[in-house]
Amino acid sequence: GEDVEQSLFLSVREGDSSVINCTYTDSSSTYLYWYKQEPGAGLQLLTYIFSNMDMKQDQRLTVLLNKKDKHLSLRIADTQTGDSAIYFCAESTDSSYKLIFGSGTRLLVRP
Amino acid sequence: EAGVAQSPRYKIIEKRQSVAFWCNPISGHATLYWYQQILGQGPKLLIQFQNNGVVDDSQLPKDRFSAERLKGVDSTLKIQPAKLEDSAVYLCASSQSSGGGNEQFFGPGTRLTVL
Numbered sequence: 001g002e003d004v005e006q007s008l009f010l011s012v013r014e015g016d017s018s019v020i021n022c023t024y025t026d027s028s029s030t031y032l033y034w035y036k037q038e039p040g041a042g043l044q045l046l047t048y049i050f051s052n053m054d055m056k057q058d059q060r061l062t063v064l065l066n067k068k069d070k071h072l073s074l075r076i077a078d079t080q081t082g083d084s085a086i087y088f089c090a091e092s093t094d095s096s097y098k099l100i101f102g103s104g105t106r107l108l109v110r111p
Numbered sequence: 112e113a114g115v116a117q118s119p120r121y122k123i124i125e126k127r128q129s130v131a132f133w134c135n136p137i138s139g140h141a142t143l144y145w146y147q148q149i150l151g152q153g154p155k156l157l158i159q160f161q162n163n164g165v166v167d168d169s170q171l172p173k174d175r176f177s178a179e180r181l182k183g184v185d186s187t188l189k190i191q192p193a194k195l196e197d198s199a200v201y202l203c204a205s206s207q208s209s210g211g212g213n214e215q216f217f218g219p220g221t222r223l224t225v226l
Contacts, residue, residue: 042204042218042220043154043204045214045216090153098144098156098167103151
């Protein structure tokens with residue numbers, strides 16, 4: 001079956017790097033996504049990675065994918081207070097493009 | 112470019128009442144999704160439309176939930192009768208197509224409280 005798991009909470013100091021981790025069970029996952037949700041707002045796509053890639057970098061964001069261990073991580077460099085939000089990992093497969101979301105990791109950035 | 116619009120933003124009803132939510136996707140987006148997000152959980156897909164046809168409604172509780180997308184643009188999601196466990200945020204999203212890697216753009220959601 002499909003399952004995506006994340007740790008619930010992460011607290012970092014402003015200026016440090018944040019690393020949010022995610023594990024998934026579906027070996028046929030084709031795309032893996034990171035979404036950000038701020039209070040009272042919808043989800044915003046931050047980045048996604050295709051399963052044949054190991055890494056993707058986009059400005060302050062770095063996504064690492066270990067397909068063997070079914071482990072995905074999101075690193076945010078120089079974390080700012082505006083990065084405080086809930087971050088969701090999600091996956092989809094070629095056979096079903098629907099998104100399967102994890103339960104989210106709440107990131108708190110301390111000044 | 113206008114985003115995905117949803118109304119109402121908040122709704123409080125008593126159990127066994129009915130409620131309807133409205134979504135206006137981004138212009139030109141063929142695919143529309145309704146998600147249910149229970150507090151503390153990630154969104155769960157309820158139904159996916161491609162134009163005005165249903166692609167996936169496998170997780171829609173069809174005994175009480177219904178959805179339609181007339182003319183392949185706006186969509187409504189209805190719950191009748193509501194149960195306490197339906198309390199959640201209902202998110203609408205749209206994308207240009209349904210292929211993998213197509214970004215889904217989310218609306219702000221409708222927060223439903225069932226008393």
